[in-house]
Amino acid sequence: xxxxxxxxxxxxxxxxxxxxxxxxxxxxxxxxxxxxxxxxxxxxxxxxxxxxxxxxxxxxxxxxxxxxxxxxxxxxxxxxxxxxxxxxxxxxxxxxxxxxxxxxxxxxxxxxxxxxxxxxxxxxxxxxxxxxxxxxxxxxxxxxxxxxxxxxxxxxxxxxxxxxxxxxxxxxxxxxxxxxxxxxxxxxxxxxxxxxxxxxxxxxxxxxxxxxxxxxxxxxxxxxxxxxxxxxxxxxxxxxxxxxxxxxxxxxxxxxxxxxxxxxxxxxxxxxxxxxxxxxxxxxxxxxxxxxxxxxxxxxxxxxxxxxxxxxxxxxxxxxxxxxxxxxxxxxxxxxxxxxxxxxxxxxxxxxxxxxxxxxxxxxxxxxxxxxxxxxxxxxxxxxxxxxxxxxx
Amino acid sequence: xxxxxxxxxxxxxxxxxxxxxxxxxxxxxxxxxxxxxxxxxxxxxxxxxxxxxxxxxxxxxxxxxxxxxxxxxxxxxxxxxxxxxxxxxxxxxxxxxxxxxxxxxxxxxxxxxxxxxxxxxxxxxxxxxxxxxxxxxxxxxxxxxxxxxxxxxxxxxxxxxxxxxxxxxxxxxxxxxxxxxxxxxxxxxxxxxxxxxxxxxxxxxxxxxxxxxxxxxxxxxxxxxxxxxxxxxxxxxxxxxxxxxxxxxxxxxxxxxxxxxxxxxxxxxxxxxxxxxxxxxxxxxxxxxxxxxxxxxxxxxxxxxxxxxxxxxxxxxxxxxxxxxxxxxxxxxxxxxxxxxxxxxxxxxxxxxxxxxxxxxxxxxxxxxxxxxxxxxxxxxxxxx
Numbered sequence: 004x005x006x007x008x009x010x011x012x013x014x015x016x017x018x019x020x021x022x023x024x025x026x027x028x029x030x031x032x033x034x035x036x037x038x039x040x041x042x043x044x045x046x047x048x049x050x051x052x053x054x055x056x057x058x059x060x061x062x063x064x065x066x067x068x069x070x071x072x073x074x075x076x077x078x079x080x081x082x083x084x085x086x087x088x089x090x091x092x093x094x095x096x097x098x099x100x101x102x103x104x105x106x107x108x109x110x111x112x113x114x115x116x117x118x119x120x121x122x123x124x125x126x127x128x129x130x131x132x133x134x135x136x137x138x139x140x141x142x143x144x145x146x147x148x149x150x151x152x153x154x155x156x157x158x159x160x161x162x163x164x165x166x167x168x169x170x171x172x173x174x175x176x177x178x179x180x181x182x183x184x185x186x187x188x189x190x191x192x193x194x195x196x197x198x199x200x201x202x203x204x205x206x207x208x209x210x211x212x213x214x215x216x217x218x219x220x221x222x223x224x225x226x227x228x229x230x231x232x233x234x235x236x237x238x239x240x241x242x243x244x245x246x247x248x249x250x251x252x253x254x255x256x257x258x259x260x261x262x263x264x265x266x267x268x269x270x271x272x273x274x275x276x277x278x279x280x281x282x283x284x285x286x287x288x289x290x291x292x293x294x295x296x297x298x299x300x301x302x303x304x305x306x307x308x309x310x311x312x313x314x315x316x317x318x319x320x321x322x323x324x325x326x327x328x329x330x331x332x333x334x335x336x337x338x339x340x341x342x343x344x345x346x347x348x349x350x351x352x353x354x355x356x357x358x359x360x361x362x363x364x365x366x367x368x369x370x371x372x373x374x375x376x377x378x379x380x381x382x383x384x385x386x387x388x389x390x391x392x393x394x395x396x
Numbered sequence: 397x398x399x400x401x402x403x404x405x406x407x408x409x410x411x412x413x414x415x416x417x418x419x420x421x422x423x424x425x426x427x428x429x430x431x432x433x434x435x436x437x438x439x440x441x442x443x444x445x446x447x448x449x450x451x452x453x454x455x456x457x458x459x460x461x462x463x464x465x466x467x468x469x470x471x472x473x474x475x476x477x478x479x480x481x482x483x484x485x486x487x488x489x490x491x492x493x494x495x496x497x498x499x500x501x502x503x504x505x506x507x508x509x510x511x512x513x514x515x516x517x518x519x520x521x522x523x524x525x526x527x528x529x530x531x532x533x534x535x536x537x538x539x540x541x542x543x544x545x546x547x548x549x550x551x552x553x554x555x556x557x558x559x560x561x562x563x564x565x566x567x568x569x570x571x572x573x574x575x576x577x578x579x580x581x582x583x584x585x586x587x588x589x590x591x592x593x594x595x596x597x598x599x600x601x602x603x604x605x606x607x608x609x610x611x612x613x614x615x616x617x618x619x620x621x622x623x624x625x626x627x628x629x630x631x632x633x634x635x636x637x638x639x640x641x642x643x644x645x646x647x648x649x650x651x652x653x654x655x656x657x658x659x660x661x662x663x664x665x666x667x668x669x670x671x672x673x674x675x676x677x678x679x680x681x682x683x684x685x686x687x688x689x690x691x692x693x694x695x696x697x698x699x700x701x702x703x704x705x706x707x708x709x710x711x712x713x714x715x716x717x718x719x720x721x722x723x724x725x726x727x728x729x730x731x732x733x734x735x736x737x738x739x740x741x742x743x744x745x746x747x748x749x750x751x752x753x754x755x756x757x758x759x760x761x762x763x764x765x766x767x768x769x770x771x772x773x774x775x776x777x778x779x780x781x
């Protein structure tokens with residue numbers, strides 16, 4: 004049997020002329036996230052609301068809606084006719100179900116009437132339904148609380164139907180994926196970069212992750228770990244194209260020819276350039292990194308300064324204001340943390356200089372990489388890139 | 397070159413004879429050995445035959461062997477069952493610092509339960525210190541658990557001598573984790589005072605998911621699992637028939653003494669080549685009969701073991717750092733730490749482990765690549781200096 008969900012969105016309602024376009028993208032994202040389960044789902048918008056009808060198991064619907072950017076909150080809804088008797092019975096049923104889980108509850112009825120032709124106005128409806136509940140439930144078990152009720156029963160009267168719901172799930176908010184465009188993501192196996200990717204997704208970006216693989220300095224289990232991280236991000240944007248760059252030759256070349264203390268800086272400069280070339284082909288408009296100012300040697304302001312100018316695309320650093328603990332908490336929340344902490348060797352940890360330069364300047368860096376045939380290295384890397392399509396579910 | 401598999405201490409290739417026998421069992425002996433009907437009886441008899449085969453190799457009575465789901469489970473049944481039964485006699489339990497995690501973790505747990513845990517150290521060849529055992533063993537001791545062959549270094553512990561020491565006490569059980577020993581070194585459970593002995597099928601070209609515990613006739617341990625009466629109630633649950641039959645078939649194909657000599661030769665050949673042609677190495681495995689034929693542990697200065705593994709992997713050569721279980725943790729294993737190697741060598745320990753199915757040609761091929769990769773990696777890491 005199909006169930007109804009009422010989905011609320013916030014920010015996109017404010018976006019003027021683009022509003023309709025944004026709503027359509029959100030509608031399509033919701034549909035895509037569920038249509039492998041239910042080809043016949045129905046989704047439509049009414050002013051300010053989206054309604055979804057699907058036969059998919061409720062727990063799956065909830066899990067997936069919780070991952071869709073642009074949804075502020077949603078509720079599983081009972082759809083009824085405009086018959087008052089039906090409404091009062093359903094209201095009482097919700098209260099009684101609630102009392103199965105706890106001794107007593109405070110409650111309120113919140114009515115909204117967009118159908119002004121309905122016989123009761125909002126105030127009257129709230130009063131009547133509330134009174135009906137009180138008359139039919141043990142007085143010791145319920146209490147009206149208009150300000151902070153434990154149970155808030157919402158009743159909405161629309162043109163053809165009434166809708167009753169009590170449970171509200173908070174979504175991740177933000178903007179629907181796709182409205183802001185494609186953005187590259189430098190994805191490593193660490194804790195930070197997947198969180199940075201999530202932040203981009205939440206702002207409506209479609210992420211194109213690029214991972215730098217350096218076999219044998221990193222094993223295939225590290226690559227597998229990155230694929231699993233990308234799969235988690237895919238659940239937030241439906242699917243992901245992961246680009247895997249074979250970085251081994253470049254790494255060895257840098258290690259051989261460049262000053263050791265600049266290793267990480269020069270490596271990052273090349274990674275940014277390669278990412279830009281891959282992302283530009285996909286009409287990407289920026290590159291997201293997991294950098295947070297001052298966190299490690301390659302993230303001092305001086306280090307950021309000499310890497311920042313490599314690509315023409317803007318580099319976005321959504322984590323720059325966060326502390327490590329905050330980043331870890333977010334990683335746990337989105338489900339990437341447990342994968343990120345699997346301890347396989349990471350090329351960065353192998354090639355990390357004993358005493359890295361924390362205050363590099365441009366002159367020093369340009370001199371340091373002068374002996375590299377940068378264009379040739381980059382060309383080779385871009386030509387041998389591997390594309391992995393990752394489905395969300 | 398096809399895959400050169402030198403990770404036989406982690407697990408072994410299942411030989412075709414075992415696969416054939418297991419297929420047959422799943423096809424024809426599908427009934428539950430506990431069932432009363434004819435098919436159940438047929439399965440029960442086949443199970444008895446398999447148990448007898450394995451007991452024949454160990455020279456023990458079929459009543460003294462129970463099957464379990466893994467070596468880890470067998471160690472738990474033995475150690476926890478023993479201390480539960482003997483705790484009225486004392487509180488001290490002794491093991492070595494280089495045991496397999498499946499033993500060390502039990503001892504860590506028992507410490508939280510109020511037992512006094514003593515870890516006996518090993519020498520720089522990974523062999524337990526016999527004098528130290530004499531020193532710490534006393535009337536309050538109820539259990540000693542020492543592995544026969546170390547899974548990372550291949551070092552063979554003086555089990556007979558330890559047994560003699562323990563024999564002088566009334567209320568001590570001696571448990572031996574023999575998982576790496578079965579089929580590799582001589583084991584005599586009849587003569588020695590070994591009360592509990594763990595073996596596992598997947599280290600001898602049998603299937604995973606089946607192991608066994610020898611419980612000496614005169615030894616009583618508590619049951620740590622509850623259920624029906626299978627495996628005398630120590631490991632209740634419907635018997636893993638294909639696993640048990642696969643185990644017994646693998647036992648039928650244990651290496652002959654000629655094959656054991658061949659494995660020793662392969663190991664010594666590789667060790668000698670490494671010593672002669674690669675600089676700055678330490679052979680951690682004792683190179684005589686004080687080590688099991690199948691394990692060679694080597695530390696290369698200025699090399700990261702994990703990277704060396706992946707480098708050899710690109711030539712289809714498969715080895716390990718330490719044990720397969722501990723190599724997931726990005727740190728030096730407790731066994732390598734116990735060897736007290738110089739700092740430069742600690743990261744660079746790898747384990748080659750052989751079987752009778754490896755050939756001289758494979759080892760020559762392996763050495764050629766090993767020499768090459770070590771040289772390259774040192775050049776790369778040397779860039780840092």
